[in-house]
Amino acid sequence: MDTFSFRLEATCGTARAALLTTPHGTIPTPAFMPVATQASVKALTPAEARACGSHILLCNAYHLALRPGVEVVEAFGGLHAFMGWDGPLLTDSGGFQVYSLGDLRKVTEEGILFQSHLDGSTHWLTPETAIRNQEGLGADLITCLDECLPYGAPRDALEQAVARTQRWAERCLHARRRADQALFAIVQGGHDLALRRASAEGLVALNCEGYAVGGLSVGEAKDLFLSLAQFTALLLPTHKPRYLMGVGAPDDLVRCIGMGYDLFDCVLPTRAGRTGGIYTHRGRVDITSARWRVERGPLEEGCDCFTCAHFSAGYVHHLFRAQELLAYRLASLHNLRFYQRLVAQARQAILEGRFPAWQEAFLHTYRPTNEEARLAQHQKRLQSRSLREETWH
Amino acid sequence: MDTFSFRLEATCGTARAALLTTPHGTIPTPAFMPVATQASVKALTPAEARACGSHILLCNAYHLALRPGVEVVEAFGGLHAFMGWDGPLLTDSGGFQVYSLGDLRKVTEEGILFQSHLDGSTHWLTPETAIRNQEGLGADLITCLDECLPYGAPRDALEQAVARTQRWAERCLHARRRADQALFAIVQGGHDLALRRASAEGLVALNCEGYAVGGLSVGEAKDLFLSLAQFTALLLPTHKPRYLMGVGAPDDLVRCIGMGYDLFDCVLPTRAGRTGGIYTHRGRVDITSARWRVERGPLEEGCDCFTCAHFSAGYVHHLFRAQELLAYRLASLHNLRFYQRLVAQARQAILEGRFPAWQEAFLHTYRPTNEEARLAQHQKRLQSRSLREETWH
Numbered sequence: 161m162d163t164f165s166f167r168l169e170a171t172c173g174t175a176r177a178a179l180l181t182t183p184h185g186t187i188p189t190p191a192f193m194p195v196a197t198q199a200s201v202k203a204l205t206p207a208e209a210r211a212c213g214s215h216i217l218l219c220n221a222y223h224l225a226l227r228p229g230v231e232v233v234e235a236f237g238g239l240h241a242f243m244g245w246d247g248p249l250l251t252d253s254g255g256f257q258v259y260s261l262g263d264l265r266k267v268t269e270e271g272i273l274f275q276s277h278l279d280g281s282t283h284w285l286t287p288e289t290a291i292r293n294q295e296g297l298g299a300d301l302i303t304c305l306d307e308c309l310p311y312g313a314p315r316d317a318l319e320q321a322v323a324r325t326q327r328w329a330e331r332c333l334h335a336r337r338r339a340d341q342a343l344f345a346i347v348q349g350g351h352d353l354a355l356r357r358a359s360a361e362g363l364v365a366l367n368c369e370g371y372a373v374g375g376l377s378v379g380e381a382k383d384l385f386l387s388l389a390q391f392t393a394l395l396l397p398t399h400k401p402r403y404l405m406g407v408g409a410p411d412d413l414v415r416c417i418g419m420g421y422d423l424f425d426c427v428l429p430t431r432a433g434r435t436g437g438i439y440t441h442r443g444r445v446d447i448t449s450a451r452w453r454v455e456r457g458p459l460e461e462g463c464d465c466f467t468c469a470h471f472s473a474g475y476v477h478h479l480f481r482a483q484e485l486l487a488y489r490l491a492s493l494h495n496l497r498f499y500q501r502l503v504a505q506a507r508q509a510i511l512e513g514r515f516p517a518w519q520e521a522f523l524h525t526y527r528p529t530n531e532e533a534r535l536a537q538h539q540k541r542l543q544s545r546s547l548r549e550e551t552w553h
Numbered sequence: 554m555d556t557f558s559f560r561l562e563a564t565c566g567t568a569r570a571a572l573l574t575t576p577h578g579t580i581p582t583p584a585f586m587p588v589a590t591q592a593s594v595k596a597l598t599p600a601e602a603r604a605c606g607s608h609i610l611l612c613n614a615y616h617l618a619l620r621p622g623v624e625v626v627e628a629f630g631g632l633h634a635f636m637g638w639d640g641p642l643l644t645d646s647g648g649f650q651v652y653s654l655g656d657l658r659k660v661t662e663e664g665i666l667f668q669s670h671l672d673g674s675t676h677w678l679t680p681e682t683a684i685r686n687q688e689g690l691g692a693d694l695i696t697c698l699d700e701c702l703p704y705g706a707p708r709d710a711l712e713q714a715v716a717r718t719q720r721w722a723e724r725c726l727h728a729r730r731r732a733d734q735a736l737f738a739i740v741q742g743g744h745d746l747a748l749r750r751a752s753a754e755g756l757v758a759l760n761c762e763g764y765a766v767g768g769l770s771v772g773e774a775k776d777l778f779l780s781l782a783q784f785t786a787l788l789l790p791t792h793k794p795r796y797l798m799g800v801g802a803p804d805d806l807v808r809c810i811g812m813g814y815d816l817f818d819c820v821l822p823t824r825a826g827r828t829g830g831i832y833t834h835r836g837r838v839d840i841t842s843a844r845w846r847v848e849r850g851p852l853e854e855g856c857d858c859f860t861c862a863h864f865s866a867g868y869v870h871h872l873f874r875a876q877e878l879l880a881y882r883l884a885s886l887h888n889l890r891f892y893q894r895l896v897a898q899a900r901q902a903i904l905e906g907r908f909p910a911w912q913e914a915f916l917h918t919y920r921p922t923n924e925e926a927r928l929a930q931h932q933k934r935l936q937s938r939s940l941r942e943e944t945w946h
Binding site: 198199200202203204205207223227228232235236242243244453454456470471472474475478479481482484485486488489 | 591592593595596597598600616620621625628629635636637846847849863864865867868871872874875877878879881882
């Protein structure tokens with residue numbers, strides 16, 4: 161596959177900096193992919209996402225297949241033309257989305273039978289339809305259909321899911337027709353080390369263009385998440401891109417870059433932004449709090465984002481209080497720029513061989529969002545099951 | 554008042570083109586003022602409002618006095634600095650807003666006692682507080698407190714309101730302290746020609762810097778609205794700016810420019826935009842309709858707005874269907890550019906002495922929004938009485 165290459169530029173411990181070349185451009189890694197679930201990074205234009213420092217966006221094949229429909233996107237010449245983004249794109253197969261549907265889906269060996277969250281209509285998502293949809297959408301990086309289980313699933317269920325994910329990956333490889341898309345298989349295995357190893361080894365043997373790690377950040381405690389992420393990274397080939405799905409908070413991102421992951425995606429910068437959560441080097445702050453009411457300075461001193469260059473924190477506070485639409489954009493712009501600057505700084509530190517010191521300095525200053533608040537947020541998300549919300553990767 | 558001037562450049566019939574100079578810049582008129590009720594043109598940045606061709610924005614002193622509070626805006630150095638707009642601003646005194654409060658307000662000779670729509674707290678809005686608030690906010694053009702009655706109010710009530718509006722205007726003039734703001738008095742008189750004349754003559758005798766016409770576009774039929782607007786325009790001095798409040802739909806705007814009005818404001822381009830109403834030279838269309846699903850062309854052929862330059866109508870349709878925040882911005886950008894281009898074309902036609910032909914050509918092609926739909930929309934707006942919505946002028 162000549163249209164793709166993954167060239168390692170430097171390693172620093174297990175962390176690595178690389179260049180991932182796709183038909184729509186080269187992505188310097190580690191890279192953070194903003195989430196454009198429905199072919200739009202919420203509240204932002206593609207040009208704004210790029211101005212924040214984004215090199216690749218992630219879209220959800222599940223959502224887009226239901227609305228507007230793959231055939232509509234094809235009529236526009238594919239997802240890039242449809243959404244006005246000429247850089248690299250990744251699509252998620254939809255496995256995680258249908259897992260979130262709960263009672264609305266049934267998993268069999270053939271695939272997943274589910275009811276649309278939009279109109280209740282019944283659809284099959286199989287390895288073959290997942291590939292067909294993603295080939296129609298035309299992203300540069302596509303993903304296998306996998307079976308994702310909730311945190312706490314029993315071992316035999318996890319074991320079956322690993323085996324099924326393996327068989328589905330084989331069917332995905334068999335089903336693909338396009339040569340200009342890189343296919344990523346998704347390692348499962350829940351929180352069982354032996355199953356993680358089995359899943360990784362089985363999928364690596366298939367020689368996919370890249371590997372994603374799924375089934376993490378699904379409600380487990382942070383320490384457990386980190387140790388599993390670390391363990392799984394070491395099972396993946398060094399010469400292929402590694403994508404840690406749905407991660408994460410800034411401190412998690414920095415730690416997982418250190419483990420050797422290359423690609424990340426998360427709704428946090430935009431979703432937190434829409435509820436007034438503003439990322440700074442000291443942690444996330446709540447801009448809706450009264451203490452910002454007459455703050456004439458920017459959201460964060462020294463920030464080079466559009467929002468901090470043009471507006472005071474007090475004005476952004478007012479926009480949130482007044483529920484003005486501009487609030488969501490300004491907060492998302494700041495947060496996304498914070499993420500992209502963070503990842504760019506990590507990359508630079510790797511290239512210059514000083515990643516451990518950089519990481520330590522960042523983690524020393526950054527105060528993570530309270531663990532309890534984090535798990536409560538996750539539970540709320542699962543319970544709401546509102547598929548209109550941007551609640552998955 | 555040296556900081557202001559209103560220089561007529563050309564007239565064409567009763568239509569006129571002029572330059573209105575303020576401390577924050579010169580406004581070529583006729584001019585359309587986008588509504589920034591709460592110090593934000595909904596979904597747009599100030600730079601975007603300017604890029605659409607806007608020279609002046611309108612804010613609501615009523616809203617801003619309640620939230621964030623005049624003293625907060627003053628702490629930021631005034632409204633221009635607070636919202637990041639360095640061009641001219643106009644503030645509305647709040648008379649129309651408290652009129653919309655219905656049972657939540659009581660009008661006496663002293664002023665208007667009302668309950669905040671935000672927290673139910675009680676406030677006095679008097680001519681003196683209206684001026685004090687607007688001086689604190691610091692707009693270039695400010696307005697007198699007036700008494701606005703609903704359509705169909707009895708003649709004696711209208712007569713009393715005209716007399717009170719006159720006395721309140723005198724108190725406003727007496728209360729002002731700043732010399733760098735132009736004060737506009739507001740002509741009332743409902744739909745009674747004699748009262749309109751009495752109101753205009755009384756206020757003109759006060760020698761204000763400009764005159765606004767209020768109490769129109771409050772639910773009356775279109776023909777009645779137009780004849781009253783025409784009648785009232787002729788009562789106002791030719792050498793001062795005339796501001797027709799809350800107007801309006803594109804065809805009304807074009808007709809009222811022909812009558813000799815200079816300034817207009819209306820929520821239509823942004824409010825219609827947020828519900829999928831897209832203005833074109835053939836009339837308003839509904840972008841959420843299925844017929845746009847695979848439309849690869851722009852919202853309107855030949856449009857030079859940001860949205861039409863970057864995105865297909867089909868993509869905007871998708872964003873509305875998916876309830877993506879970007880939808881509201883893209884539609885608002887298109888509509889506001891449509892309005893500003895229309896007003897700029899009208900101005901050019903006046904300068905070149907061909908306004909009647911231009912007007913006729915526009916009105917020949919433009920299909921106005923159905924009268925019934927218009928009145929229904931107005932009733933809905935009054936009934937909702939939701940002051941969180943941008944429902945006035």
